[in-house]
Amino acid sequence: MDRSCEGRVVVVTGAGRGLGRAHALAFAAEGARVVVNDLGVGLDGTPGPGCPAAQVAEEIRAAGGEAVAHGGDIATTEGARSLVRTAVEAYGGLDTLVNNAGFLRDRMLVNLGEDDWDAVLRVHLTGHFLPLKHAAAHWRAEARAGRAPDARIVNTGSGAGLLGSVGQGNYSAAKAGIVGLTLVAAAELARYGVQVNAIAPAARTRMTERTFAETMAAPASGFDAMAPENVSPLVVWLGSAASAGVSGRVFETEGGRITVMEGWRAGPTADRTSRWTSAEVGPAVRELLSHAEAPGRVYGS
Structure with a gap:
C-alpha cells in the first residue's frame, strides 16, 4: 500500500513533545523524511544527545524512518x-512546513505583564512568520528556476484565537494573528505552488494539561479523545499532495471530530447614501x- 507522504521532506517545529512529536511520527510513518525542530540545549543552539528533538529523530530512525534534529530558535x-x-x-529540498511551536504564560489582562505579552507573541506569531517566510523564499526560488x-x-x-479565552489574552491574540497570517500566505504563495492552511486543535499536551486538567484526563480504556495522535492524520493529509x-x-x-471553521464574513447590513447621525446609528445597529x-461563547466565560 502506497504511503501518502512517500519521499516528501517535512519540517515540524516544536516537535520534541506533544502535538509536534505526534505529527513528526505520523509523517514518518507515511514515508516522509522529517526535520524535527525543538529548541536546543547547547550554547550554539545545536541539539545535544538528550534534547527532545534528537530523541524524536532517533525514535523515527529506530522505526526505519528518516529524520534529523534541529535545535535552533525558529523565532529568530x-x-x-x-x-x-x-x-x-x-534531504535536497522541502515540501511541507508544519508550524507548531508554542508555550503559555496565562494571566488576566490586568495582571498581564509586557514581557509575558511579548514572549507569547514572539514564540507563537513570530515563530510562525519566520519559518513561513524562509520556506516561502525557498519555494519562490524553486518556482522561478522552473x-x-x-x-x-x-x-x-x-x-482561543477564534473565540477568545479568559486569562489568555496574549495567547488568543497570537493565535488570531496566525489565522490572519494563514489567509494572507495562502493568497500570496499560491502562485508559487504553495497551499497554506491552519488547524485549531484540542489535545492533551504539556501546554494544555493545566488549562484543561479536569476534562483532559486519559480514560482507563476505550477511545482517548484527547490524545495528540488524533490531530495528526488531518495534519498529515493537509501536508500531503492528496490535499x-x-x-x-x-x-x-x-x-474524532473535524470542523471547517467559517470566519468573519459580511452579515446583516444597513446602507444609505448619506451620513448617519449619532441618534440614528443606535436603532439601526440594534x-x-x-x-x-x-457570537460564540468565549472559553472560560
Missing part, C-alpha cells in the same frame, strides 16, 4: 533560515444585531 531570523537550510542540505513546488504549510491556531486544491482554510479538530447570529 537565523534559526528559521537554518531550519530550511537543514532540510535542503539533509522547478514547480507542490508545497504545503500547516499552521497551528487555537479555539490538492485546499488552501486558506481553518479546521478545528478534537478527538436592528442589525436582531438579525445577526450570536
Whole structure:
C-alpha cells in the first residue's frame, strides 16, 4: 500500500513533545523524511544527545524512518533560515512546513505583564512568520528556476484565537494573528505552488494539561479523545499532495471530530447614501444585531 507522504521532506517545529512529536511520527510513518525542530540545549543552539528533538529523530530512525534534529530558535531570523537550510542540505529540498511551536504564560489582562505579552507573541506569531517566510523564499526560488513546488504549510491556531479565552489574552491574540497570517500566505504563495492552511486543535499536551486538567484526563480504556495522535492524520493529509486544491482554510479538530471553521464574513447590513447621525446609528445597529447570529461563547466565560 502506497504511503501518502512517500519521499516528501517535512519540517515540524516544536516537535520534541506533544502535538509536534505526534505529527513528526505520523509523517514518518507515511514515508516522509522529517526535520524535527525543538529548541536546543547547547550554547550554539545545536541539539545535544538528550534534547527532545534528537530523541524524536532517533525514535523515527529506530522505526526505519528518516529524520534529523534541529535545535535552533525558529523565532529568530537565523534559526528559521537554518531550519530550511537543514532540510535542503539533509534531504535536497522541502515540501511541507508544519508550524507548531508554542508555550503559555496565562494571566488576566490586568495582571498581564509586557514581557509575558511579548514572549507569547514572539514564540507563537513570530515563530510562525519566520519559518513561513524562509520556506516561502525557498519555494519562490524553486518556482522561478522552473522547478514547480507542490508545497504545503500547516499552521497551528487555537479555539482561543477564534473565540477568545479568559486569562489568555496574549495567547488568543497570537493565535488570531496566525489565522490572519494563514489567509494572507495562502493568497500570496499560491502562485508559487504553495497551499497554506491552519488547524485549531484540542489535545492533551504539556501546554494544555493545566488549562484543561479536569476534562483532559486519559480514560482507563476505550477511545482517548484527547490524545495528540488524533490531530495528526488531518495534519498529515493537509501536508500531503492528496490535499490538492485546499488552501486558506481553518479546521478545528478534537478527538474524532473535524470542523471547517467559517470566519468573519459580511452579515446583516444597513446602507444609505448619506451620513448617519449619532441618534440614528443606535436603532439601526440594534436592528442589525436582531438579525445577526450570536457570537460564540468565549472559553472560560
